[in-house]
Every structure is written in structure tokens, then in C-alpha cells.
Amino acid sequence: xxxxxxxxxxxxxxxxxxxxxxxxxxxxxxxxxxxxxxxxxxxxxxxxxxxxxxxxxxxxxxxxxxxxxxxxxxxxxxxxxxxxxxxxxxxxxxxxxxxxxxxxxxxxxxxxxxxxxxxxxxxxxxxxxxxxxxxxxxxxxxxxxxxxxxxxxxxxxxxxxxxxxxxxxxxxxxxxxxxxxxxxxxxxxxxxxxxxxxxxxxxxxxxxxxxxxxxxxxxxxxxxxxxxxxxxxxxxxxxxxxxxxxxxxxxxxxx
Amino acid sequence: xxxxxxxxxxxxxxxxxxxxxxxxxxxxxxxxxxxxxxxxxxxxxxxxxxxxxxxxxxxxxxxxxxxxxxxxxxxxxxxxxxxxxxxxxxxxxxxxxxxxxxxxxxxxxxxxxxxxxxxxxxxxxxxxxxxxxxxxxxxxxxxxxxxxxxxxxxxxxxxxxxxxxxxxxxxxxxxxxxxxxxxxxxxxxxxxxxxxxxxxxxxxxxxxxxxxxxxxxxxxxxxxxxxxxxxxxxxxxxxxxxxxxxxxxxxxxxxxxxxxxxxxxxxxxxxxxxxxxxxxxxxxxxxxxxxxxxxxxxxxxx
Numbered sequence: 001x002x003x004x005x006x007x008x009x010x011x012x013x014x015x016x017x018x019x020x021x022x023x024x025x026x027x028x029x030x031x032x033x034x035x036x037x038x039x040x041x042x043x044x045x046x047x048x049x050x051x052x053x054x055x056x057x058x059x060x061x062x063x064x065x066x067x068x069x070x071x072x073x074x075x076x077x078x079x080x081x082x083x084x085x086x087x088x089x090x091x092x093x094x095x096x097x098x099x100x101x102x103x104x105x106x107x108x109x110x111x112x113x114x115x116x117x118x119x120x121x122x123x124x125x126x127x128x129x130x131x132x133x134x135x136x137x138x139x140x141x142x143x144x145x146x147x148x149x150x151x152x153x154x155x156x157x158x159x160x161x162x163x164x165x166x167x168x169x170x171x172x173x174x175x176x177x178x179x180x181x182x183x184x185x186x187x188x189x190x191x192x193x194x195x196x197x198x199x200x201x202x203x204x205x206x207x208x209x210x211x212x213x214x215x216x217x218x219x220x221x222x223x224x225x226x227x228x229x230x231x232x233x234x235x236x237x238x239x240x241x242x243x244x245x246x247x248x249x250x251x252x253x254x255x
Numbered sequence: 256x257x258x259x260x261x262x263x264x265x266x267x268x269x270x271x272x273x274x275x276x277x278x279x280x281x282x283x284x285x286x287x288x289x290x291x292x293x294x295x296x297x298x299x300x301x302x303x304x305x306x307x308x309x310x311x312x313x314x315x316x317x318x319x320x321x322x323x324x325x326x327x328x329x330x331x332x333x334x335x336x337x338x339x340x341x342x343x344x345x346x347x348x349x350x351x352x353x354x355x356x357x358x359x360x361x362x363x364x365x366x367x368x369x370x371x372x373x374x375x376x377x378x379x380x381x382x383x384x385x386x387x388x389x390x391x392x393x394x395x396x397x398x399x400x401x402x403x404x405x406x407x408x409x410x411x412x413x414x415x416x417x418x419x420x421x422x423x424x425x426x427x428x429x430x431x432x433x434x435x436x437x438x439x440x441x442x443x444x445x446x447x448x449x450x451x452x453x454x455x456x457x458x459x460x461x462x463x464x465x466x467x468x469x470x471x472x473x474x475x476x477x478x479x480x481x482x483x484x485x486x487x488x489x490x491x492x493x494x495x496x497x498x499x500x501x502x503x504x505x506x507x508x509x510x511x512x513x514x515x516x517x518x519x520x521x522x523x524x525x526x527x528x529x530x531x532x533x534x535x536x537x538x539x540x541x542x543x544x545x546x547x548x549x550x551x552x553x554x555x556x557x
Binding site: 008009011012018022 | 307308309327330331332333335337339340341342343344345346350354355357358359360361363367368371397399401402403404429430432433434435
């Protein structure tokens with residue numbers, strides 16, 4: 001039998017090392033989970049390929065992929081930052097993982113930082129895969145990626161806030177059902193694939209305030225129309241981020 | 256003077272209208288193993304979780320290593336084993352311990368710890384596929400991997416098979432030998448008796464007795480034997496020295512208390528011979544912690 005030196009030698013690791021270790025664990029968990037991959041990779045790519053190839057929706061002029069690709073990028077951000085994060089965190093709360101991690105030197109701030117970094121890392125993979133497929137389908141993005149980046153970051157913050165709000169207050173099963181439902185509803189009426197102009201004039205102004213509409217609309221005006229950073233879309237996303245993260249910080253229950 | 260590992264004075268914890276902990280005071284010495292013993296619902300887990308910083312006290316003073324339990328610097332100095340769960344079900348057990356080790360400055364080697372706890376063959380097994388006993392051992396490993404000064408173990412051997420129980424006991428012995436303070440909860444008397452330097456028996460959120468296992472069980476010895484049920488003990492009692500007591504509890508198990516010595520033994524065996532009774536499993540023993548526990552907390556089920 002191995003002898004272990006159990007003599008006390010307590011001490012926390014440096015914060016960056018703890019955060020990186022937790023980030024790695026979160027990324028591996030996301031990439032290993034079949035349902036999550038379906039949501040974050042497979043569905044977006046299938047929608048991209050399907051709706052770009054077949055004339056199922058009237059998207060106005062120009063190659064269909066130029067309309068679809070920005071919408072699918074927005075969907076990918078939502079699937080990881082909102083749906084995936086809400087479900088994973090909800091079950092971590094249920095299984096006592098958040099409680100257990102609370103007894104380690106990793107602070108709650110450190111844990112949230114790790115979750116954010118993991119979401120961003122998975123988004124980088126998603127953007128690479130989706131852009132690669134879209135380019136292969138003939139996508140020719142206009143505008144600067146640098147103008148799209150702030151939108152993606154603000155969208156990530158807004159969707160993370162909403163996802164953690166659900167995960168920190170509802171039961172894990174309710175979060176699972178709710179997060180999937182919200183994903184479907186926002187996929188349908190947030191301009192991801194069906195243009196906002198197809199909706200009745202009366203509901204359009206309301207739908208345009210949704211975070212997904214702001215992200216799809218904003219990405220489209222940059223990547224399809226070649227404009228600079230769209231201020232109104234960025235403002236809507238920032239508003240969602242501030243409000244949802246603020247409420248989350250007040251209501252999140254760790255166990 | 257160095258502060259105790261844990262010091263609790265007049266602790267009160269309420270959940271809604273129920274008072275789970277009702278003026279509990281106890282102290283756990285550094286470098287010693289303290290067992291908190293009590294029936295289900297006595298307030299063991301609430302007490303420990305307040306010390307671990309998971310719950311807030313509604314009254315009283317709690318100091319862990321001399322500090323308020325909410326202090327962040329305690330997270331590195333204190334190891335925690337939850338009663339259940341805490342590990343992501345899909346995570347491999349080796350991966351989980353490596354992650355835990357990365358949170359500490361001078362951690363134990365995860366591979367050596369897994370070997371020590373007999374989990375080497377399960378490094379790549381997802382946590383949810385481990386047996387209950389294996390999951391418990393992973394939790395135990397997580398509690399000690401950061402080389403803490405103080406370890407809280409909440410029912411560490413609940414549901415373990417005998418091998419795993421002994422592995423856990425050995426680890427607790429080693430922790431003590433290395434100067435680590437241990438506070439554990441249990442409702443296994445043998446565990447408290449075997450492992451701990453000090454036992455605190457709690458019931459209804461209060462301490463009902465405390466001391467070393469031997470001070471609690473007392474020096475008094477008993478003579479015990481088994482025989483057919485329903486023996487009439489009156490004649491035996493008259494033959495025994497005054498101050499002795501004889502009872503049948505439970506049926507077929509006889510206990511003789513008093514000045515247990517050669518004389519008493521001879522009287523009992525002579526009486527058995529006269530009655531034509533063969534006394535099985537005749538033994539002279541001290542009261543067990545279980546006897547003390549049942550006397551203090553009652554025999555009725557709850």
C-alpha cells in the first residue's frame with residue numbers, strides 16, 4: 001500500500017490556475033455531452049446547410065447563405081451561452097456540484113469566470129465550424145469581423161445572464177424543459193431563419209426587442225450589409241445583459 | 256494558545272418553525288478525531304454544514320480554526336466530504352480528483368490517493384457508473400487531496416461494504432497520525448468507538464453527553480450470556496451479592512450487572528448448572544457505546 005503524506009500543507013492554488021483547470025473541465029463536459037453537441041453544433045450546421053441549399057424560405061435577394069449564415073451564428077451563440085449553460089448549470093446545482101465547488105478554494109467569481117471562458121471557447125469552435133461550412137456553401141461576408149465581435153460578446157453576456165437566471169432559480173427538470181422551449185421559440189421568431197419582415201407589422205417591434213432578434217439583426221447588418229457596429233442592436237443586447245445578470249446575482253441559489 | 260479546530264457555543268439553527276439545533280455547544284481539539292453521534296434528525300448534518308460555511312447560524316458562535324466559517328481562506332485549510340453527491344455524474348473519477356488537486360498549492364498525487372483507496376481500476380470510470388461505496392471513496396479523496404488542517408466527514412461510511420469501511424477507517428487513523436484534525440458524524444457506534452478520541456452525542460439539537468469513548472461507556476462491566484428465553488431470575492438474584500442486577504434483554508439474552516468478578520461468575524455458572532442451562536457466548540464486557548447511546552436517546556424508533 002502506498003504511504004501518503006497527509007501532513008497538513010494547505011494553500012490555495014493561484015487564481016489563474018484554478019480558473020483554467022475549471023474551464024478545461026467545463027469545456028470537456030460540454031464537448032462530451034451528446035445532447036449539448038446536438039444543440040450547439042449539429043442543429044446549427046444542419047439548418048445552415050438545409051436552408052442555404054433549398055429554397056424553403058424567401059429571404060429576399062442575394063445568395064441564401066448570405067442571409068442564413070449570420071442567423072445561424074446567432075443561434076450558435078444562443079445554444080451555448082443560454083440553452084447549454086442553463087441546463088448544465090441547473091443539473092450541477094441539483095447534483096450538489098456547485099455546493100461542493102463552494103467548499104474548494106475556487107471562489108464563486110472564479111467559477112463564473114471559468115464558465116464564461118468555457119462558453120467563449122466553445123463559441124470559437126462553433127464560429128470556426130459554421131463559418132467554414134458557410135464559406136464552402138459560397139458565403140461571402142461583407143463588413144468587418146471586428147464589428148461582429150462586440151455583438152457576439154454582448155449576446156453571450158445577455159444569454160448567459162438569462163441561462164443562469166433559469167438555472168439558479170428553477171428545478172433542474174424545469175430548466176431543462178424551459179431552456180429547450182425558449183430555444184425553439186426564439187429560433188422560430190427571432191429572425192434566425194425566417195426573416196422578421198414575414199411577421200405581422202404589429203408584433204415586429206416587440207419581436208425586435210428579443211435578444212436573439214437583436215443578435216441576428218445586428219450580425220446581418222454587419223456581415224450581410226457591411227455596416228459598422230449597429231448601435232441599437234448592441235444597446236438591446238447590453239440592456240438584456242445588465243438586467244439579467246443583475247437579477248441573477250440577486251436570485252441565484254447555489255444548492 | 257492555539258484555538259480549537261472547531262468551537263461552537265450556544266448554536267441555534269431553525270428551519271421555518273422547527274428548531275434543528277437548540278443551544279448546542281461543543282469543542283473539537285486540534286489533531287484529534289471528534290465524532291458527532293446522534294440519531295437521524297438530531298442535527299448532525301446541520302451542525303457540520305454550518306461549520307463548513309454552507310449554512311448560516313441563527314444564533315450562537317461558531318469558530319473554525321479560530322475563524323468565522325464564512326471566511327474564504329478556510330476553503331483551502333478545511334477539507335469537506337458531503338453526505339452525498341457533489342461530483343458531476345459524467346466526469347471520470349480520475350479527472351475529478353485531478354481537477355480538485357489543481358485548486359490547491361501542495362496537493363496529494365491524485366493517482367497515489369486513488370491507489371490508496373482502491374480506485375486505481377476506475378480512473379476512467381464516470382462517477383455515475385461507480386458503486387455507492389466507490390462514490391463515497393471519491394468524496395473522501397476529494398476531502399483530503401488539498402492536505403487540509405481540518406477535515407469534516409459527514410457520515411463517511413454510510414452504505415460502505417466492510418472493505419471500504421476499513422479503508423476509510425485506516426485513512427482517518429493516518430490523518431490523525433499526521434496531525435490533521437477530523438470531525439466526523441456517524442450513527443455507527445463501533446465507528447465512533449474505534450476511531451475517535453472524543454465522542455459528542457447529540458439529540459434534538461443538543462449535546463446529551465460527551466467524553467472519550469471509555470469515559471462514556473464507564474469502567475463498569477457486565478456479564479452476558481445467551482440461553483433459552485424466559486428463565487426465572489429470582490433465585491439467581493438472591494444468590495448474587497447485593498447491588499447486582501439481572502435482566503433478560505432482548506429475549507434469550509441475559510445481562511448481569513454488579514461487581515463482576517470471579518465470585519459473581521461462579522455464582523452465575525452454578526445457578527446455570529442447577530437450572531440445567533448451558534450459557535452460550537458467556538462473556539464479560541464493558542457497556543458498549545451503543546448501550547450508552549440507547550439509554551440517552553431512547554429505544555423508540557423515529
